[in-house]
Amino acid sequence: CYTTDALAFFREYKGDFEAEQGQELRELEKISLPEHVQDNEFATLYRQKKYRVSLSPMAFAVLVEFLEARDNEGGKVILNLINAHVEVATLNRAATARGLQKLMEEKEKSGRMGELGEDEGIQGHHPGSTNTDVHAVGTLSKLSLAPMPMEPDLMEDVKADLSHEDSVHPPVNGQSTLVDQFEENIKQEPADDAAPNRDQIPFPPSTARDVAMEVQKVKENRDRFRIEGRSGGIGPGLSVTMFTFHNTFDSVNCIEFSGDNTLAAIGTAESYIRVWSLDNRPLVSPQDPPGSQPSSSRRLIGHSGPVYALSFSPSAAIPEQSSNGDTTASAATDSQPRYMLSCSADSTVRLWSLDTWTNLVVYRSHNSPVWDVRFCPHGHYFLSCSADRTARLWSTPQIAPLRIFVGHDSDVETIAWHPNGAYVFTGSGVGDKTVRVWSIVNGNQVRIFTGHTGNITAISCAPNGHLFASGDDKGEIMLWDLRTGRRTKTLKGHHKGGVWSLDWSVESSVLVSGGADKTVRVWDVQQNKETQNKPNGDSVTKIDGATVGASSTTSKPGKAKGPVVSPDQISCFATKKSPVYKVRFTQMNLVMAGGAYLEQA
Structure with a gap:
């Protein structure tokens, strides 16, 4: 029976691809009959689009010659499959600065030997370019990455x-x-x-x-406390303030902090939102009945499904001073966030007033659960993304979207803004696994980045506007250069559920991450000259954030023990039983992190 032979073939060779294509293999394993191909979205995607592979002319010629010589032994069948479903890009690497030997050396030094190429995959393209034509010239459009001019x-x-x-x-x-x-x-x-x-x-x-x-x-x-990145192998002494939520019964889906560092909010699986005052001030409303007892927390009810993401409107931490100082209490109050956005499985985005603690607007356009929502750094506009494979741009006064960003082949699971507010980032999961950059001026796609082997779960753009980081559910963080469209680093250390949140220091020199492995990790994003020529690096990081020699975790050749940690990790802070949902750098370079204590974790 051909189904038995197909299953035996699959099981024999799947181990060669499990590390990089594990999710795809799980989808393919479900297919055993021709009818399954028609019903499986993943299989349909692979039949409709070609998988791109880059080979040198010599390697491609040897492959074709080998298959033609075994025409009667299945070579003809394989050639037909290659012609129908594979797009082979023949690249003369010897004539370019990115020769094969140089590429292999770069991957070995950075610990990326098992990674897919930036131009390989179902979304195959020139690195960074949105043009998927194999014969297209890899010229990238110029982006406006400088800050937005002030009025x-x-x-x-x-x-x-x-x-x-x-x-x-x-x-x-x-x-x-x-x-x-x-x-x-x-x-x-x-x-x-x-x-x-x-x-x-x-x-x-x-x-x-x-x-x-x-x-x-x-x-x-x-x-602010200035962070210049790692110097002499010693990382900056960062401080992390950890907020842990207890008695949540595993119902917390997201955690968010306000820009003025005075409010924290959670979205729950029970469809409500709870907001706390971090300085224990009462959260009052003019609609409160006379004589009511003030409370330092508020519950917001309105969604009819689990709440997946929250976003506060822009605000600044202006301190209150006495009347003879330079800042009044009213000025500090005026700087606090006035609005908050939330998105839910009920396919809606809601705008909440933080003055009256009531729902102001319900935005309806998505036809599937909305996974993420983000305010523009300058306010007024916001972005949402959904399981309907789109991201949408809105302005708070209008109930219809201004732009619909279409192009992903799977759910758009996470989004981010460029600091100047002119571009947005979208990340997708199974069957896509790309990060795309869009211009909000015309809605066009201006960059596409491939290379993740897991579902993309977090994106954050650096304040300098040139770099951005993306994390996936396999625990890998990739750094990308927007100008060149290329990956600059891969950071490994998170495991057991992946990366859930990313943020940058004000100088764009340090990245902080949090994830399901109950850790907050600090990374050096600059090129470390000391470890540049050492494949394994010369230092690793203990779980308490101290840096130790590589000999403490490096064993004899053989099976590796525990997860691989990149030498770019500066420090690691572990919680006991609290997955880290959110990490955030304040404007003074203090790190805030939020997690929910899980008894069974």
């Missing part, structure tokens, strides 16, 4: 407030003035990067709240 009126108001701050509180010895710091920030913007056209992305007029937030950003930028 002239807003800039003048910010300068005036900063000048007043300098006169009231002169800088201490060796400290620059706030006005000088503001002008320095503007000068530091890369000259070779174009800025997005503000007229093409309309925003509401700036308010006094926007001025106060920009002033606070300049203060934090001057006074």
Whole structure:
């Protein structure tokens, strides 16, 4: 029976691909009859699109010659399959800077010997390019990666407030003035990067709240704890503040912190949202009945399905000071987030008021569960993604989406914004496993990145706008360069469920991650010259964050013990029984993390 032979063939050779294509193999294992092919979405995808493989002309010629010589032994059948379902890109690597020997050396040094190539797979393309034509020239479109230009009126108001701050509180010895710091920030913007056209992305007029937030950003930028990445093999001494939620009974789906560090919220499988005040202040509403007991937490009810993601509107941590200081209590209150977004299995996105603690708007357009939602860094706009394989761009005043981003072959599971607000990132899972970058101005796809072997679960773009990180459910984190469209690093260390959250330091020199393995990990994203020429690196990290010699975990040749940890890991902080749902760098470079205590974990 051919089904028995097919199953025997599958079991004999699946071990060669299990590490990189495990999810695909599980889908293929379900197919045993011709009828299954028609009903299986994964099989349909592979029949409709060709799988791209890059080979040198010599290797391809040897392969064809070998198959033709065994025409009667199945060679003809295999050739027909290659012609029908495989797109072979013949690349003369010897004539390029990326020769075979150099590629092998790079992979060995970075511990990426088992990884798929950036241009291999069902979404095969030139690295970074959205053009999947095998004969297309791999030229990438130029992106506008510089910060969004500030409104002239807003800039003048910010300068005036900063000048007043300098006169009231002169800088201490060796400290620059706030006005000088503001002008320095503007000068530091890369000259070779174009800025997005503000007229093409309309925003509401700036308010006094926007001025106060920009002033606070300049203060934090001057006074923050600076992280310059790893130096001499010793990582920066980062601090992590961990918030653990107890008695959740494994019902927490997501955790989110507000930008001013005063609120924490969770979305639950029971369809409600709970918000806590981190400084224990009462969360009051003008609609509260007279004489009601104030509470430091609020429950928001409205969704009819599990809540999968939350996002606070932009805010800044402006401290309250006495009347003779430079900041009033009302200014600090005005800087707090005013709105929060939530998405759910009920296919809706909801906008909540954090003044009245009520639901303001229900956004309906997706026809499947909505997995993620994110406010734009500048407010006003937000992004959602769904199991309907689309991501959608919205503005808060309108109930219909402004853009629909279509192109993924599977659920869009996670999203992120570029810091300048002109581009968005989308990540997908089974059958796709790509990260795509879209322009919100015209809705076009401008970059596509492949290489993950697991479902993509987290994306975060660096504040400098040039790099971004993506994590998957196999525990791998990949760093990508938006300008060149290429992968720069692969970070390994997470395991048992993968990476759930990523965030960057203000300098874009350090990445922090959290995941299902109950750890918060800190990574050096810069090229480490000391380990550049050493395949295994010269240091690994213990579970308590201390750095130790490689000899403590390196054993004799043979089966590896435990998960592989990249030498780029600076430190690792472990919880006892709390998977880490969220990690976040504050503007002062303090790391905040949130997890839910699980008794059975």
